[in-house]
Amino acid sequence: MAYIMVFRLKATLAALAFAAFLQPAWADPTRAVVELFTSQGCSSCPPADELLVEFSRQPDIVALSLPVNYWDYLGWKDTLAHVAFTERQKAYAHSRNDRQVFTPQMIVNGKKSTIGSDRAQVEKAIQYTTKGRRTLPVNVVVTERNDTITITVEETPDTTQREAEIWILPVLKSQTVPIERGENKGKTITYANVVRGLNRVGEWRGGSARFEVPLDMARKGGDAYVVLLQGTDAARPGLILGAAKGPGL
Template sequence: MRSIAFAALLALAGAPALAQTAGEGAQSPRAVIELFTSQGCSSCPPADKRLSEMAGDPDLVALTLPVDYWDYLGWKDTLARPAFSNRQRAYAKLRGDRAVYTPQMVVNGEFACIGSDATAVAQSMRQATQEDARLPVALATKREGTRLTVEIGEGAEGAGELWLLTIEPRVSVSIDRGENRGRVAHYANVVRDIAPIGAWRGGPARFAIERAGLSDAYVVLLQRRHDGRPGRILGAAKGPAL
């Protein structure tokens, strides 16, 4: 995992309203959807397509996280990261699940379902969004070159951790072996890196960071932690390239 250099971290007393923040502005999406998928899984292409459709909804943050635990079946996933497999396992342990699988969607860090099952996905979305409710903490971002400023609005939730996700908006991969041999897999919003920004202790706050190679294809997540594992997602914002 590449490191992030911190330019500043300021708690804001009497912070300006998020609506006054320049750049990408305040965001409070309905939901964050994480799809755990694999190029070696024949059940995954329908879920990959569904995630691509969700990525076009401005009220959703849709993310593809390729996992590596099927690599032994004959095809090494070219986009997978061990960190993504570990993230899925951490979610599963927090829910008390006995195993992980693909394709799996996790909505707002809490509700899991089979990613290729339209009915199950719709049910998880209803559970997570509670009749079109928004994520409780608003985030605003502004990128200037390699500098990203993240501003957090006041929310009822107590505390959480802020994460920066580097995204590749569109990826196509030709698969030569395994269950999907001869197919071309198409992905949207592939996560390439997840890196911590800092801890949020509640109330308005501003984080200013420097990151080499930063582009407009990014996502910022504000997420609870439970015993070192990722929990409920409290807020999210995506860059203008997404």
């Protein structure tokens, strides 16, 4: 009898340990994704960069910095900028049909444009794009095992949109840059969750789905990553339906 009890106890502990091992890297549901289009050559951007750092500390918000390159001619070439981020910002403007591209610009949940340094506007945009929900409509979970990331999209009846794409974005969790020339000459700015790439993983057509991605691809150029489930509008980025952070974010 004692042997049976010990065996059952060991089996239970092993099961609990295995379940804990398979827990998602970040289990808190996401309320919003905020993307800050910023530039080291933009004199009005530092307050927005500071606000994004604050948002990055909130567990229910995915906060991303996407440095753009169109202010490089002002005397300082942004050391983190990428043309792909400029193209993404312009694609958002085309999707909204307002053609508004500026810095600092915050795009909330792939839908609403706001001034990136205006906290009240950003919070209002979060409420507007979630329609009063406490989380994004589709739950996305990430797990890591044996150098592989498994992305699970959970089935939900909560959204009418049933077509989207899965993206994985490598990020640098924190990057401090001393700026030597241009409009921010002499300033040292810390950026949070600086995107280093935009990698399309696959398509989602509603219901539950599962995707696997090599860990080294997800972190290429960065030290962490985020996952986005994003609708498309004529091949342009649309409403973000779900998101998840990798471990450490």
